[in-house]
Amino acid sequence: MKHAFSGVFETDSVFKTLALCVLTLGAYLIYKLYRFTSQxxxxxxxxxSKLFITTAIVLFVTSSGSLIYSLINYHxxxxxxxxxxxxxxxxxFDITWIVMVRKRINLLAGxxxxxxxxxxxxxxxxxHVIYMQYKINQGLADKTI
Incomplete structure (x- = not known):
């Protein structure tokens, strides 16, 4: 049986994914969701939909910017x-996007x-994407699936 993840996803370090999600305050999570969605x-x-993806990214950037601005002006x-x-x-929007990607990964893997x-x-x-990457790595390592 042909492996469902071969040619679609790549193995990536789960630790690196976790570290970058934390260090970038969630921006890497959005990047990984975008990459998974494109693949x-x-x-x-x-x-x-590209419209949904664009809307989610614009909302994330706006939300992050307004949160930073409000922390600067906490008074x-x-x-x-x-x-x-x-x-x-x-x-x-982010939760909806995560659910959509999860559903499609499960469908692709059967x-x-x-x-x-x-x-x-x-x-x-x-x-989120840390767990998805872990399961993708697991699937790519298991050649019997």
């Missing part, structure tokens, strides 16, 4: 309140609940 869109019929509570609203909207490479929704919601 998936080339190899699946169920595409993630003005109205700025902080408005940045929280933008952050909630951005987070909703996995079902309980399978070794199945992306568990709970683990994905906590560890």
């Amino acid at each position: 998936l869109n080339q190899h699946t019929q169920l595409k993630i 003005d509570l109205s700025i902080l309140k408005s940045s929280i609203g933008i952050h909630v909207i951005s987070s909703a 996995t079902h609940k309980g399978d070794n490479l199945w992306l568990n929704p709970f683990m994905t919601s906590i560890f």
Whole structure:
């Protein structure tokens, strides 16, 4: 059986992914989601819209910028309140994007609940692209799948 992840994804260090997600304050998470989405869109019929991706990225950048601005101006509570609203909207898009990528990786791998490479929704919601990369690495290392 041809391996589902071969030619789609690449092995990458899970530790590097974790470190870059933390050091870049989440920007690397968005980059990895974008990379996974691009790779998936080339190899699946169920595409993630470019408009959705662009909207999510713009919201993330806006949210990050407003959060930084509100921290600099912490004495003005109205700025902080408005940045929280933008952050909630951005987070909703990010979570939706993560769920969409998770679903497509599971479809590509042909996995079902309980399978070794199945992306568990709970683990994905906590560890996001770090967990996805771990499972991708696992799938690429296992030549029998």
